[in-house]
Amino acid sequence: MTANNLSELFSSRIFRTPDYQxxxxxxxxxxxxxxxxxxxxxxxxxxxxxxxxTGTIFxxxxxxxxxEKWYSDAKYYDVVDGQQRLTTIxxxxxxxxxxxxINIGYSNVSKDDLLKKYIVVSNMTGESKIYKFSYSRTxxxxxxxxxxxxxxxxxxxxxxYKNHYTxxxxxxxxxxxxxxxxLSYPEKESLYKKLTTSxxxxxxxxxxxxxxxxxxxxxxxxxxxxxTLEKLKNRLIYLTAKxxxxxxxxxxxxxxxxxxWGIVYTWLAKNPNQVLDxxxxxxxxxxxxxxxDESTFSxxxxxxxxxxxxxxxxxxxxxxxxxxxxxxxxxxxxxxxAPIWYEIHNTESKIxxxxxxxxxxxxxxxxxxxxxxxxxxxxxxxxxxxxxxxFRNRVPGIWLMDERGMANWARDIxxxxxxxxxxxxxxxxxxxxxxxxSNIINGxxxxxxxxxxxxxxxxxxxxxxxLFEYEEFLKDKALETNDKVTLNDFDNTTxxxxxxxxxxxxxxxxxxxxxxxxxxxxxxxxxxxxLINTLGNLTILKNGKNASLGNRSWQEKRERFxxxxxxxxxxxxxxxxxxxxxxxxxxxxxxxxxxxxxxxSFSDEDLAQSLFFDDYIIENIxxxxxxxx
Numbered sequence: 001m002t003a004n005n006l007s008e009l010f011s012s013r014i015f016r017t018p019d020y021q022x023x024x025x026x027x028x029x030x031x032x033x034x035x036x037x038x039x040x041x042x043x044x045x046x047x048x049x050x051x052x053x054t055g056t057i058f059x060x061x062x063x064x065x066x067x068e069k070w071y072s073d074a075k076y077y078d079v080v081d082g083q084q085r086l087t088t089i090x091x092x093x094x095x096x097x098x099x100x101x102i103n104i105g106y107s108n109v110s111k112d113d114l115l116k117k118y119i120v121v122s123n124m125t126g127e128s129k130i131y132k133f134s135y136s137r138t139x140x141x142x143x144x145x146x147x148x149x150x151x152x153x154x155x156x157x158x159x160x161y162k163n164h165y166t167x168x169x170x171x172x173x174x175x176x177x178x179x180x181x182x183l184s185y186p187e188k189e190s191l192y193k194k195l196t197t198s199x200x201x202x203x204x205x206x207x208x209x210x211x212x213x214x215x216x217x218x219x220x221x222x223x224x225x226x227x228t229l230e231k232l233k234n235r236l237i238y239l240t241a242k243x244x245x246x247x248x249x250x251x252x253x254x255x256x257x258x259x260x261w262g263i264v265y266t267w268l269a270k271n272p273n274q275v276l277d278x279x280x281x282x283x284x285x286x287x288x289x290x291x292x293d294e295s296t297f298s299x300x301x302x303x304x305x306x307x308x309x310x311x312x313x314x315x316x317x318x319x320x321x322x323x324x325x326x327x328x329x330x331x332x333x334x335x336x337x338a339p340i341w342y343e344i345h346n347t348e349s350k351i352x353x354x355x356x357x358x359x360x361x362x363x364x365x366x367x368x369x370x371x372x373x374x375x376x377x378x379x380x381x382x383x384x385x386x387x388x389x390x391f392r393n394r395v396p397g398i399w400l401m402d403e404r405g406m407a408n409w410a411r412d413i414x415x416x417x418x419x420x421x422x423x424x425x426x427x428x429x430x431x432x433x434x435x436x437x438s439n440i441i442n443g444x445x446x447x448x449x450x451x452x453x454x455x456x457x458x459x460x461x462x463x464x465x466x467l468f469e470y471e472e473f474l475k476d477k478a479l480e481t482n483d484k485v486t487l488n489d490f491d492n493t494t495x496x497x498x499x500x501x502x503x504x505x506x507x508x509x510x511x512x513x514x515x516x517x518x519x520x521x522x523x524x525x526x527x528x529x530x531l532i533n534t535l536g537n538l539t540i541l542k543n544g545k546n547a548s549l550g551n552r553s554w555q556e557k558r559e560r561f562x563x564x565x566x567x568x569x570x571x572x573x574x575x576x577x578x579x580x581x582x583x584x585x586x587x588x589x590x591x592x593x594x595x596x597x598x599x600x601s602f603s604d605e606d607l608a609q610s611l612f613f614d615d616y617i618i619e620n621i622x623x624x625x626x627x628x629x
Contacts, residue, residue, distance in 0.1 A: 004203050006089065012075060013074055014068075014071075014074045014077065015059075016134060016136050018078050018136055020233060021079075021083060022227070022230060023140075023166075024169050026088055026172060027171065030084070030088075031176075035176075037052065038194050038195070049194050049197065052194075052199055053202070056081070056201070058082060060078045062077060070128065071123075074132075077205075087133070091149060091169070092195065095173065095180055097119070117132075119131065131146065131150065140161075140262070140265075143161065148170065160270075163272050164269040164275035228279045228299070232282070232307070239327065240253050240257065267338040267341065268281060279299040279303070280299060281338070283296065283302035283362075284337070284366055285334055287410075288333075289414075295363050296366060309330075336373065344365055344368050349383075351384060352383065354387050354465075356368075358387075362407075363403060366407050367410040368383075370410035382420065392431070395440060395443070396444050396460065397443030398443075432598075437606050445609070456534055457535045458533050467540045471540070471567050484564065484565040492542055493542045494541055497538060498577055506554070535585075536587070557577075558572045571585065583611065590602055
């Protein structure tokens with residue numbers, strides 16, 4: 001093991017980050033820590049900057065590509081550990097050299113010579129370049145690093161170059177650029193000297209593949225612990241090297257492992273705004289691949305199980321011994337799942353969005369993955385029935401199944417232990433279960449029994465989804481084709497009361513209309529609570545509209561509602577908003593619920609009981625309930 005400063009480190013080495021490694025993961029925390037470390041390096045008694053140990057760099061010697069053989073003044077190395085630090089320092093050096101004048105003040109070395117030493121060398125024509133630190137050419141972020149970070153505009157960016165890792169690279173470049181712009185020239189010279197002479201790296205060269213496991217399973221990048229997925233990749237490389245197969249087979253399998261991890265990292269980071277967790281993905285795959293004790297593997301349980309499956313003494317854990325075919329089958333299935341896992345989280349499918357809006361737990365996602373993976377022609381039919389089951393499960397008084405059981409369905413389909421016809425039959429049996437109206441009435445009634453927090457239908461945890469479904473129904477009823485709000489707006493909408501919950505200056509007559517004959521204060525409060533929190537008085541509003549409307553009068557709200565969602569437009573068509581219109585809209589919505597739940601049919605009395613349950617209120621609005629059915 002040899003300690004080198006940066007000048008020595010780059011003097012005779014070309015660094016490559018293999019494509020199977022995760023991309024650049026440092027953020028503001030790690031960048032700030034490095035910058036603070038550099039600022040705090042003191043001067044010793046000799047007037048030189050003190051040495052600052054930065055960590056160990058593990059390298060494995062490799063060969064240049066065919067188009068790199070013209071440069072023979074350095075050896076080529078894969079960076080096994082330390083790529084985050086080398087990437088960061090290379091970006092910092094580039095930004096610093098870009099900001100200095102022609103020469104560093106205390107050196108006779110030109111700026112061009114420094115760029116050649118630390119960043120890039122060119123051949124005689126200048127058309128071929130070799131970067132001192134870069135990614136392998138097959139890495140998805142290779143061209144972005146050269147084009148956008150090292151500013152080589154002759155590199156052509158691929159169409160879909162953006163991902164989480166490119167965003168991190170861009171952030172690091174901006175971070176250091178901003179820091180350097182604020183420095184005086186002497187401060188820039190000082191930073192250069194600290195970087196190139198004060199920072200020390202312990203360099204360790206790995207001689208064979210057997211050492212790779214030891215490196216990855218004991219090393220953490222600064223502030224970024226290795227994920228289970230990263231450690232697993234290197235465990236598989238280690239086990240592959242020990243197989244009794246011919247060397248050509250071992251090389252082939254190792255290539256497949258590297259390719260698999262390249263595929264997985266690409267898909268998990270494909271959407272920079274929603275990077276998918278590596279260990280969650282690993283646990284999802286294992287939950288399909290193996291049956292856990294619970295419905296699915298947790299990330300912790302998945303880590304434990306996968307390293308039992310792939311270790312030298314797998315039999316100790318009642319696992320099959322590690323063989324070529326065992327590793328190959330596992331990584332093949334892992335690579336197949338990655339694009340599907342991405343699709344689930346970035347879907348354009350309306351039915352999948354509906355399903356995940358109601359339930360986005362791991363069990364449901366695993367089920368969706370298994371169906372998509374199967375490429376069955378009846379996929380949409382299965383999704384449609386899944387949505388119906390989830391919806392029914394969320395109507396108070398109806399319960400069809402423990403949804404965690406869908407993970408078992410997923411495994412049965414994935415492992416071809418259940419046919420799709422058998423799955424459809426199970427779905428139909430659930431959906432054809434008889435419905436007791438009394439159970440639904442009691443279920444809705446129960447929503448009003450809470451004294452604290454949300455009350456009434458506002459407490460129905462599927463209400464928001466129901467209102468979005470009702471929005472679609474109203475759009476179709478109006479023969480419209482343009483959406484006002486969709487499930488894409490789900491997180492930007494709130495459920496709001498039309499008659500406000502309190503401060504009734506503009507609503508006192510409407511509120512008192514249902515309590516004028518009551519003297520008992522408790523009965524008055526209960527009656528108002530039921531009226532205000534019944535289904536017909538609730539709607540979805542987008543972008544905090546209700547905050548601006550507050551407790552304003554019906555006419556003011558009506559005018560604003562007239563240009564809103566289809567829910568709002570339908571509400572605005574009422575001349576007034578009182579107990580009767582609340583009851584009328586509530587009944588319309590429950591009659592729509594009948595269309596969502598086959599076999600459900602409400603009588604007039606059922607409608608009244610479901611909406612209001614309180615005998616006094618029902619009597620008060622009975623004519624409305626009965627005449628509008």
